[in-house]
Amino acid sequence: MTKVKVYVTLRESVVDPQGIAAKEALQTIGYSEVESVRIGKLIELEIAGTAAEIETRVTEMCDKLLVNKVIENYSFEIGEVAGK
Amino acid sequence: MRFAILSFPGSSCDVDMLHAVRNVVGEGAEIVSHTDAKLENYDAVLLPTGASYGDYLRPGALAQSSKSIEALKTFADSGKPVLGVGNGFQVLVEAGILPGAFLRNKSLKFRSGNAKIAVQNASTYFTSNYEQGQLITIPFAHEYGNYYVDEDTLHLLNETNRIIFTYEDENTDGSVANIAGVLNEQGNVLGMMPLPERAVEEIIGGTDGLPLFQSILKNWSEKNVSHA
DSSP states (O other): OEEEEEEEEEOTTSOOHHHHHHHHHHHHTTOTTOOOOOOOEEEEEEEOSOHHHHHHHHHHHIIIIIOOTTTEEEEEEEEEEOOO | OEEEEEEOTTOTTHHHHHIIIIIIIOOEEEEEETTOOOOTTOSEEEEOOSOGGGGOSSTTTGGGGSTHHHHHHHHHHTTOOEEEETHHHHHHHHTTSSSOEEEOOTTSSOEEEEEEEEESOOSSTTTTTSOTTOEEEEEEEESSOEEEOOHHHHHHHHHTTOEEEEEOSOOTTOOGGGEEEEEOTTSOEEEESSOGGGSSBGGGTBOTTHHHHHHHHHHHHHHHOOOO
16 A cells, blocks of 8 residues: 655735735734745555556546646655555 | 526525426426435425535635535536525536635624625516616625635626626625626526526516516526427
């Protein structure tokens, strides 16, 4: 079983109301150096297959369901293939 | 006319839609479970609001895993009318049947109330019983009502008159170009965040949603009922 971490971020053209609220909160509590906050998602998968298979399959999963490419970008990291 | 109200786990307002169509508009309507993928015997499909699949991942996203979405795409491709309201609009967007995507409200709050919206195109299957530019009041209730399309898509929607409704009061949700409802390219699929089924009787505060259902009925009847 291999662990895969999918990072989902909002596209740059998309306004992130949560990020803006968090940035303002950070500034309010004294972190005035913060110029921008963008909030995304981390999706962790545990998945069977070879690294090449996982690469192909996870790309499909992101394109079909995990990510909405109208508003989001993604990247993923494939961990060490366990077993064998 | 036979309406299917396509219901997913968490579609909480299917009964409101059923009441509006069956008891107020007076047409045949049934709630169809998403597990029953047969839609071909219906004349129109309505996607109600609620929080299908708990709004997990993104509102409307997980409905794609239902077989009924394939049936819905086939139905929509056949040219028959499909209306998605609230979460039903989000399902249509996530399924790629309508353009765009939804973000959380700019206020970060769930908001509900009465939206004043303008009918920007009164020559569609869904709006022909309204006047062009008419201002109507329709209830809304959403946390992810912040509609987003990129600039190219916005330009295309404008050019082809597919922005059907716009918010005319303070657009606190942040929708691009104040968009409250859009139509597909073929003209037979409408998605809108305001909820017309909640505005069909005076006793519940207004009837501005009624002409929408009557438009569907009229346009369907003109095509399908012989006046011989």
